[in-house]
Amino acid sequence: MRLFFSGVYLENRIIDPVYGELSINLHIEPASIVYGSARYTEWGSQRKLTEVRIKGNHPTILNRIFNYRDMLDNKIDESIGGDIGKICSAIILGKRGDLPPYIYKRFQYCGAAHLLAVSGLHTGIVFMIILIFLMVIQIKRKPALIISGLLVSLYALLTGLRLPVLRASIMLWFFIIGEVKERNIDPLNTLSASGILILIFMPSSIHSISFQLSFIAVFSILIILKVFESRLSQISNNWLKKWIIIPMFVTLSAQLGTFPLVAYYFGYIPLFGLIANLILIPLVGTLIAGTFLLWTIPILQDSIGSFVWGTGYLMNKIMIILERLPYSVIEVRERDPRILFSYLFLVIILIGIMMFRKKGTVIPITVPS
Structure with a gap:
């Protein structure tokens, strides 16, 4: 067609x-x-263009x-x-084109491939880094929020405006507006x-894997935290x-929400995803903060570069260890609808159990005499 x-x-x-994201390699200037x-x-959500005829740009x-x-990537x-440098560029700038396939596979099998796609996690870390810096230099909270x-x-924009970061940016602005107007935002x-908003301007985005994973991950986090909100409030140790x-x-919420889609689209289930992410996410925050310092303090470029390299090296070593553990990943058949139906069935059962417990409903059990 x-x-x-x-x-x-x-x-x-x-x-x-109209068509959303279309995969293509062109020799023209980005943007x-x-x-x-x-x-x-x-095929599914993948759309690749061939026999391209460019009429103008x-x-x-x-x-x-x-x-x-590109200048930041060169630094x-x-x-x-x-x-390690390619891992940094992928995590911070979203440049995955030069990432070796075995590195990407390592992230996948550790359940950490999402770290290579600039998303809400990265956006939140960058936002906090900027906000903390602005607060340190005595800029008031509301202007600092807007500037951040x-x-x-x-x-x-710098990272390519992919759907996960677009979603995160829109949510962030809702949060900022709520904070500035001193209103609670659900x-x-x-x-x-x-x-x-995304679907209004790009309706076909709903078929995108990144769109589905991004929204389901956040939805799962919000729902599960809401369910356990009362239990969490009972923990006295704030730290x-x-x-x-x-x-x-x-x-755990993000993993539970996305693993059926990961299994369905990519054909594997990472069993150590929770452990990997608990270790790697703080290191990603350190990596991003260190790289920002690398860009902004040229006089300490060598020292900061060594620190960032060490952080990336540690991440890579941890993934190698987890990847080599027995049963670190379960391979399943790609695009098997039974995966999604089984997961949906379990979700319905869990919702039913929660509703019964919330209402205090007692299911009578008759024991034959």
Whole structure:
């Protein structure tokens, strides 16, 4: 089938308002508006263009942002280099094109492939780094929130404006507006609103794996934390609750929510995903903070580069250990609908049990005499 496309070219893909993300490699400047026609092959959510005929392309102001991104990537390569440098570029800038396949597979089998896709986790870390810095230099909270939001939006553009980071940016702005206006914002409402906004402008995004994984992960986190909210409030040790229990719940919730889709689309279930993420996520935060220092303090480039390299090296070693453990991953048949139906069946049972417990319903059991 041949289609006519028109959209923005962003690193091996075109974002078309009608067809969503279309995979393609073009020798034009990123962030340019491009239009033309092509044949495409579609399987599930994967859409790849072939026999492309470009009828025109026009540069935009976003070209400068991507040029700046290349400059930052070069600094990572100069200071860190090798596989660790490529891991840093993938995690922080979303540049996965140069990442060796065995590294990506290692992240997958540890249940940490999401760390290589700039998403809500990365956006939140960057937001907190900027906000803390602004508060340290005595900028008031409300202006600091707005400035941080603007810089995070720039970061979203810098990383290619993929669906997970777009979702996170929209939710972040709802949060900022609520904080500035001193109103409570319901996270589930902001999640729904961000999904609706994305689907209004890119309806076909609903078929995207990244869209599905991103929204289901956040939805699972919000729902499971809500269910256990009363139990968590009973924990008296605030440090334990804030730094151990809640991160564990968040990680477990995201894993439980996304593992059926991961199994369905990619054909594997990482059994040590919870352990891997509990260890790797703090290291990712350290990696991002260190890389920002690397970019902003050139005089300490060598020292900071060594520190960032050491953090990335530690991440890689931990994944190698987990990857080599027996039964670290279970391989299943890709796109087997029984996976989704089985998971849905379990969810319905759990919801039923929770409803009975909440209402205090007693199910009578008759014991024959």
